[in-house]
Structures are given as structure tokens and as C-alpha cells.
Amino acid sequence: MLPYLLLAPALFVVGAFFLVPLAFSVGGAFEGPQGPTLANLANAASLYRMDLLFTLLIVVASTALTGLGAVAIGGYLTLGRSKLALRLLGAMYRWPLFIPFIVAAQAMRGFIGQNGLMNNTLVWIGLMPQEWAQSFLDWRGIVITFVWKQLPFATLLVAGAMAALDRSGIEAAQNLGANRLRILIGIVIPQVARNIMVALVLSFVTMMSVLSVPMMISGQSPTMLTVAMAWRINSFGDYGTANALGLVSCVMTGLVAWVWLRQAAAERAR
Amino acid sequence: MGTSVEVDDLSVSFGRTSVLHGISLSVAAGEFVALLGPSGCGKTTLLRAIAGFVPPSAGRIRAGGQDITRAPPEKRGAAMVFQSYALWPHMTVAKTIGYGLKLRGWNSGRIDAKVEEMLRLLRLEGLGARLPAQLSGGQRQRVALGRALAVDPAILLLDEPMSNLDARVREGVRHELRALQQSLGITAIHVTHDREEAMIMADRIVILQEGRIAQAGTPEDLWARPASAYVADFLGATNRLPVRIQGSQAEASPGEAPLDLAADRSPPPGPATVHFRPEEARILAAGEPLDGLVFRGTVALSAYPGGRWRASIRVGRDDVLVDVPDRLPEGAAVRLGIPSPAAHVFAAP
Numbered sequence: 001m002l003p004y005l006l007l008a009p010a011l012f013v014v015g016a017f018f019l020v021p022l023a024f025s026v027g028g029a030f031e032g033p034q035g036p037t038l039a040n041l042a043n044a045a046s047l048y049r050m051d052l053l054f055t056l057l058i059v060v061a062s063t064a065l066t067g068l069g070a071v072a073i074g075g076y077l078t079l080g081r082s083k084l085a086l087r088l089l090g091a092m093y094r095w096p097l098f099i100p101f102i103v104a105a106q107a108m109r110g111f112i113g114q115n116g117l118m119n120n121t122l123v124w125i126g127l128m129p130q131e132w133a134q135s136f137l138d139w140r141g142i143v144i145t146f147v148w149k150q151l152p153f154a155t156l157l158v159a160g161a162m163a164a165l166d167r168s169g170i171e172a173a174q175n176l177g178a179n180r181l182r183i184l185i186g187i188v189i190p191q192v193a194r195n196i197m198v199a200l201v202l203s204f205v206t207m208m209s210v211l212s213v214p215m216m217i218s219g220q221s222p223t224m225l226t227v228a229m230a231w232r233i234n235s236f237g238d239y240g241t242a243n244a245l246g247l248v249s250c251v252m253t254g255l256v257a258w259v260w261l262r263q264a265a266a267e268r269a270r
Numbered sequence: 271m272g273t274s275v276e277v278d279d280l281s282v283s284f285g286r287t288s289v290l291h292g293i294s295l296s297v298a299a300g301e302f303v304a305l306l307g308p309s310g311c312g313k314t315t316l317l318r319a320i321a322g323f324v325p326p327s328a329g330r331i332r333a334g335g336q337d338i339t340r341a342p343p344e345k346r347g348a349a350m351v352f353q354s355y356a357l358w359p360h361m362t363v364a365k366t367i368g369y370g371l372k373l374r375g376w377n378s379g380r381i382d383a384k385v386e387e388m389l390r391l392l393r394l395e396g397l398g399a400r401l402p403a404q405l406s407g408g409q410r411q412r413v414a415l416g417r418a419l420a421v422d423p424a425i426l427l428l429d430e431p432m433s434n435l436d437a438r439v440r441e442g443v444r445h446e447l448r449a450l451q452q453s454l455g456i457t458a459i460h461v462t463h464d465r466e467e468a469m470i471m472a473d474r475i476v477i478l479q480e481g482r483i484a485q486a487g488t489p490e491d492l493w494a495r496p497a498s499a500y501v502a503d504f505l506g507a508t509n510r511l512p513v514r515i516q517g518s519q520a521e522a523s524p525g526e527a528p529l530d531l532a533a534d535r536s537p538p539p540g541p542a543t544v545h546f547r548p549e550e551a552r553i554l555a556a557g558e559p560l561d562g563l564v565f566r567g568t569v570a571l572s573a574y575p576g577g578r579w580r581a582s583i584r585v586g587r588d589d590v591l592v593d594v595p596d597r598l599p600e601g602a603a604v605r606l607g608i609p610s611p612a613a614h615v616f617a618a619p
Contacts (some may be wrong), residue, residue, distance in 0.1 A: 168356035171323055172414075176370035176421060177344040186369075190360040 022250075028243035040240035041247075047228075048245060054222040055208070056252065058139055062146035063204045069151045070199060074159035074192075075184040079170065093159075097152040101145075102212035108145045109216060112136035141217040142224070146207050153206075154199035161195035162188055194264065201260045205253045225249050272300040272457030273334035273347065273424035275320065280329030282315050282481075289315045290481045292329065297474075299334075302451055302458045304472035306465065306504070312481040313461045314353075314429055320459065321350050321427050333425060349423035353430040355414040357402040363413050364389075364398035370421035388416040391450070408439040415447070419454070426451065428460040432467060444470050465505060469493070477501050495535075499545060499616040507545035507614055509590040511565055515539045520615050523585075526564040529610060537617035548580065548591040550612035553598065554605040562609040569598040 030036050045052075073093055080086050096104065111117045114135040122128040136144065165188065173183045189196070214224040225245050232242040275297040282290040290312045297303045305313040318324040320331055322343035331339045338346050349370070357366060367388050368381040376384070389395050392412040402410055411431055418426060428447075432440045448471045451458045462468050468475050469489040476486040477500075485497040496502035499510075513520045518536045519528040522544075544563055554560055567585035574580070574597070581598045582589050583606050592606060 166354060166356060168352040168354050169358055171321075171343070172350070172352060172356040172417070173358075173369070174343050175321060175348070175350045176417070177373045178369075179344070182373070187358055191358070 025243045025246050026250075028239055029247040031240060031243075040244035043241045044244040044248060047241070048225065050222040051225055051228050052248060054139070055224045055249075058142050058146070058214075058224065059204055059207045062143050062150065062207055063200050065143065065147045066150045066154045066203050067196060067200050069147060070154035070158040071184070071189065071196065073151070073155045074162045075180075075188065077159045078162040078165070078188060079180045079183060093155050094152050096149055097156070099149070101149060101210050102216070104145055104149045105213045105216040108141060108148070109137065112141050112144060138218045138220070142214050145213050145217055146210070149213075150203040150207060154196075154203050157195050157199040157202075158192060161192040165191055194267065197260050197263065201256055204256050208249055208253050272455050274299045274332075275425060275457060275459065276330075276332040277316070277320065278330040278332070280316070280319060280331065281327050282312075282319055282324055283327045288327075288481065290319070290326075293478075293481075293483060295476060295483065295486070297457055297459060299457055300455045302448065302460065302471060302473045304460045304462055304468035304475045305478060306462060306468045306475050307478035307484075308463055308504070310480075311478040313463075313478050315481075316478070317350075317427050317429055317459060317461045320346075320425075321348055322346050346425070347423060348425040348427050349418035349421055350427040350429065351411075351414050351418050351431040353433055355402075355410045355431075355434075357410055357413060357417075359402055361401070362398065363394065363400050363402075363405070363416075366402075366413055367416045367420050369417060374421065384420055388420050391419075392416045407435055408443065411435060411443065415450075419450070419456075423456065426456045426458045428458060430461055430463070432462075433464070440467070447471065477504060494611065496545070496614055499543065499614075499619065502545040502614045502616070506547045509546050509548060509551070509592075510543050511546075511563075511585055511588055511590060512618065513542050513544050513563065513615060515542045515615070520544065520563060520613070522563040523566045526566070526605075527559070529561075529563050529613060529615075531615060535615065537615060541618040542615050543618050544608060545614040545616065546590075546608045546612050549593045550609065551590075551592045552607045552609070553581075553592065553594055554607040556605070558605070558607075560607040560609065562607055563613050565606045565608075567604060567606055569600050569602045569604060571600060572597050 029040050030038065032039050073089065077086060077090055080089075099107075109116070112135070113119075114133055114137075116135075118136075119128070119133040123130050123133060135141075169187060169191075170183055173187045178186070209226065210224075211226040211230055214227050215230070225248065229242040229245045232238040232245070275295075277293055277295040280290055280293045281288065293312075293316060295303075295316075305316060307313045315324055319326050322338070322341060322345075326339060329339070330337060333347060361369070364382075364385050368376075368385045371381045371384055385398065389398055392415060394409060394412055394416065397405065397409065402413070405413065411434070414431065431447075432443055435443060444467055460468070460471060472489060474486065475489055475492055477484045477492065479500050485492060485501045487495075492501065493505055496505055496507065511522070513522055515521075515531075515537055516528070516539060518531050518533060520531055520536075520542065521528045552560075554564065565583075565585045567583040567590075569581055570584045570589060571582040572579050573582075579594050579597050581592050581594050583592055583604060585606065590606070598604065
């Protein structure tokens with residue numbers, strides 16, 4: 001009896017705050033004024049096909065860049081030789097973890113806009129003429145913000161796994177003449193591949209669900225599905241289409257999770 | 271073919287803790303040297319400094335006359351076999367052995383041929399496609415050795431590579447490794463805390479004590495003439511009994527003849543300690559003379575570990591162990607004789 005009692009609060013939270021709303025949303029995607037319908041899905045597909053593609057491209061690109069960055073930072077933390085650089089990098093890379101997406105987006109607006117801090121600084125130190133200054137407040141800004149925000153999280157997982165590797169395995173490769181890039185690619189990454197996948201899947205899912213960043217960085221069309229959903233609800237009270245868009249997002253993240261789970265299961269079977 | 275290694279006045283510190291204090295050591299090309307000592311004596315640090323994994327705070331390391339003190343590990347021509355074997359869990363045996371060759375730009379045909387040769391040499395035929403998790407401890411150890419030997423290193427560094435093997439396998443591997451080193455002519459430096467392993471395998475043994483060389487020499491020299499109580503104790507002379515030095519003579523029990531000590535082996539007059547091995551002491555018959563030290567004691571216990579009896583003899587307040595051919599009755603009064611070559615006398619601590 002005791003195990004069930006201990007489990008009950010967790011089950012209640014998952015049920016009440018996740019499963020029930022999810023079921024309502026999924027149900028809502030197929031609900032019209034005259035009963036069950038596929039019109040919401042058709043509406044979502046016809047109106048927001050470009051946004052869907054835009055979302056997918058942005059999140060895939062951001063996930064890939066996050067993965068590259070996490071491997072690069074984790075790799076340097078594991079194989080780097082400069083003690084000062086290691087200490088600085090180790091201390092600094094976590095900072096964005098503690099900044100909410102909305103604050104990151106606001107900070108990024110001030111940084112990468114046409115008259116933002118980045119352009120002004122580059123012009124001021126003479127690295128770029130004023131005419132070259134352009135705004136990054138479009139899809140590039142969303143990708144930059146997502147990567148900046150997710151990189152610490154992914155790095156935390158990847159660098160932690162790298163740090164837990166048997167150090168003598170790295171030394172053995174070094175001893176045989178491997179340089180650090182070869183050690184990273186041939187020895188370190190294959191041993192932490194699962195952790196990298198976990199970091200990427202979780203980052204993908206997180207980025208799919210962020211509203212504030214696309215809303216604040218680039219509200220123009222095409223935009224991300226989260227903005228489209230908010231628009232349908234706030235402007236039209238159209239919960240049906242919003243739910244259909246939510247279902248599409250859910251299917252996209254579900255597919256990614258499924259691919260990862262399949263791979264993890266195949267690895268365990270080996 | 272091997273190359274010489276010279277370590278000159280080498281010191282290593284970790285933060286404020288000094289681990290090696292001015293070690294000087296010379297290893298000839300093709301020689302097998304064992305670094306022997308208990309945990310924490312600095313033997314692995316010395317090996318890792320030679321391999322390039324630990325930066326020295328002072329001193330020089332040369333290989334074949336070339337200064338390699340600041341050279342990165344990959345430029346030293348030394349291959350290391352790690353205590354944990356350090357095999358890569360995702361890599362097959364064949365790929366692991368061929369890894370160093372791939373780094374050297376060999377084509378796959380040459381790599382395959384060399385890997386096959388190593389697999390044969392190390393009796394790993396047919397295991398090339400296996401992952402480390404599918405191998406036994408002895409096989410893993412041989413793969414680690416194969417990976418190091420495949421690149422034809424001038425220096426082979428062995429960091430307790432047998433400590434994870436069971437006793438029966440270890441016995442065979444010692445002889446195999448020594449034969450292999452001799453046939454390939456590689457210079458080998460072997461870290462171990464196992465005295466027997468060092469004695470069997472090495473041309474020369476270097477005993478380390480708290481980051482300094484306590485004594486270096488051939489196994490026979492160290493065995494017969496330990497320079498200090500620490501070395502004697504580490505080389506199996508674990509029995510200790512108090513003696514008194516008068517002039518150049520050591521006195522044991524009253525009424526027994528004193529032992530004349532050679533001038534270079536005599537501690538200063540006063541209290542001293544004799545160290546001896548259980549298998550080198552004897553029980554003497556009443557009145558039997560001996561060129562050595564004789565103590566009177568009683569038998570406290572007899573046990574049979576196999577082959578011969580081991581008796582615990584109480585002398586005064588000390589207990590010592592002695593190997594005897596027959597069981598001694600407990601409580602019996604005995605004369606314990608330590609022949610002169612087996613009696614290692616040092617000033618009392």
C-alpha cells in the first residue's frame with residue numbers, strides 16, 4: 001500500500017496538470033461547432049503550412065548548432081590545456097541557464113537589432129562601416145537566442161558525461177599520437193553519444209514550446225507555431241485551430257522522442 | 271629497438287604537495303626496470319612524468335639523448351599500458367590495436383596485416399571483432415599490450431598492468447611479457463607494488479620511498495643487501511628483532527655468540543634491529559653452532575600454509591614467523607638461528 005501512497009502525489013500532478021489538459025487539447029483539435037471534424041486540422045494546414053516549415057527549420061538548425069556548441073565546449077573542458085581558459089569557460093558557460101527565455105529575448109533585441117549593441121560596438125571600434133549595420137531580428141535572431149539559451153543546458157549534460165569518462169582512455173589515445181580533435185571525434189564523442197542525443201531531444205522539445213522568443217525577436221510572417229497558436233486564441237478565440245497546431249507540434253516532438261527512444265533501445269540491446 | 275631513458279634530478283609537485291624529490295635514474299636501451307614501492311611512494315607519478323602526462327616542476331627527462339622534458343605525450347616515442355587497460359568500450363579489438371597505426375597514416379592493408387600479427391603474438395586470434403565488454407580480464411590486458419606494441423615503441427611504460435588479473439593468469443603473463451620485451455628489444459619501465467613480479471621480470475629494480483629512490487640494483491643485489499630497514503621490509507624481511515651493537519658485533523640473546531658485521535654493514539653502537547625472512551631462519555638443535563645471530567624463544571603457534579610449517583616464535587615481547595619442515599609443539603623452547611647472510615642489521619628507528 002505504501003508504495004502506491006508515495007506514488008499518488010506524482011501521479012496526481014502528472015494526471016491533473018499534464019494528461020488531462022493534453023487530452024482536452026487533442027480532443028479540441030477535432031471538435032467543431034457541429035461536433036467532430038477535421039476542419040481544424042485542414043485550417044491549420046492551409047493557413048500555417050509555411051509557419052510549420054519555418055518552425056521545423058528554426059528548431060532543427062538551433063538544435064544542430066546547440067549540439068555543435070555543446071560538444072565544442074564540453075570537448076574543450078575535457079581536453080583543453082589552458083588552465084585559465086578552462087576555469088573561465090567552466091564558470092561562464094552556465095550563466096544563461098538562469099536567465100528566463102523572455103529576458104533572453106529582450107536582451108537579444110537590444111543586442112542584435114539594427115541599432116543594437118553589437119552593431120554599434122562594431123561601428124565604434126571601426127570594424128564595420130555604419131552602412132553595413134543590419135538587423136538580425138528575424139529568423140537568425142530566433143536561432144541565435146535559442147542557441148544562446150539552450151547551449152548551457154546541453155553543455156551541462158554533455159560536459160558532465162565527458163568528465164565522467166575514464167581519463168586513462170583519453171590518455172591512451174594521446175599516448176599513441178592522437179591530437180585533441182581526433183580524440184574528441186574518435187574516442188570521446190562515441191562514448192557520450194547517448195548523452196548528446198538526450199541533450200538534443202530535450203533542447204528540441206523546449207525550443208518547440210517557447211513563445212516569448214519568436215514573439216519578441218520576429219513577429220512577422222512566417223513565424224513559429226507557438227506565435228500562431230497565441231494569435232488564433234487571442235485574436236479570434238479560435239481554440240480549434242490552436243489545438244490543431246498544438247497537436248502538430250506534439251506530433252513533431254513525439255517523432256523526435258520516438259527516434260531517440262528507438263536508438264536508445266537498440267543500443268541497450270547491443 | 272629500444273632507446274635509453276635518463277631521468278635527471280626530477281621533481282614533481284601537485285599544488286603545494288611535493289610528490290617526487292630530485293629523482294635521478296638511468297635506464298639502458300633494451301633494459302627492463304621495475305619501479306617498486308607501496309601506494310603513494312611516487313612510482314606511478316614518475317612513470318606518468320616520463321610518459322608526459324605529469325609536468326615536472328624541476329629536472330630533465332631524456333630519451334635516446336634527446337630532451338623530452340616538455341614534449342607532449344604523443345611526441346615521446348613511449349607507449350603506455352594502463353592499470354585499468356584504458357580500452358575504448360565502443361571500439362573492437364582489431365580497431366583498438368590498429369588505432370596508433372591509423373594515426374601514423376598506414377593504409378588499411380598494412381594495418382590489417384599488423385593487427386593480425388599482434389593478435390597472433392598475443393594469442394588473441396579470432397577475437398578481432400569483439401568489444402572490450404566481451405573479453406576476459408587477461409584478454410583485455412593483452413589487447414592493451416597489443417595496442418601499445420603495435421606502434422613499435424622505443425619505450426614501453428607499464429603501469430601495474432597485471433594488478434587486475436587473478437593470480438594464476440598473472441603468473442603466466444609475467445613470463446610472456448618478459449619474453450616479449452626481450453625478443454622485441456624494447457626498453458621497459460614497469461610500475462608495480464608486487465615484489466615477486468618485479469623480481470621475476472626486471473633486470474633492475476628501483477625501490478621508491480616517499481618520492482625518493484630508496485635503493486636501486488639487480489634483484490639479487492637488493493635481495494641479498496637491502497640498504498635500509500624500509501627496503502628489507504619491502505623485500506620480504508618482515509621479521510624484526512632487537513639486537514645490540516658493540517663495536518662491530520651484533521649481540522642477540524645472552525649466552526649466544528655475537529655476529530661479526532662487515533664494516534660497511536655495521537650500524538653505530540647501541541640498539542639496533544635485525545630484519546630477516548621467514549624462509550631464511552632456522553630452528554637450531556641445542557648447542558648447534560651458527561655463523562649468525564641466535565635468539566632463544568618459545569613456540570607460540572604452528573600453522574600449515576602448504577609445503578612446510580610456519581611457526582610463530584615469541585622472543586621476549588616480539589613475535590616472528592619462521593618456516594620449518596615439521597610441526598613444532600606449542601610452548602616448546604627453541605633456539606632461533608638467523609644465518610649471517612640472511613641477517614640484515616640496521617640502527618633502531
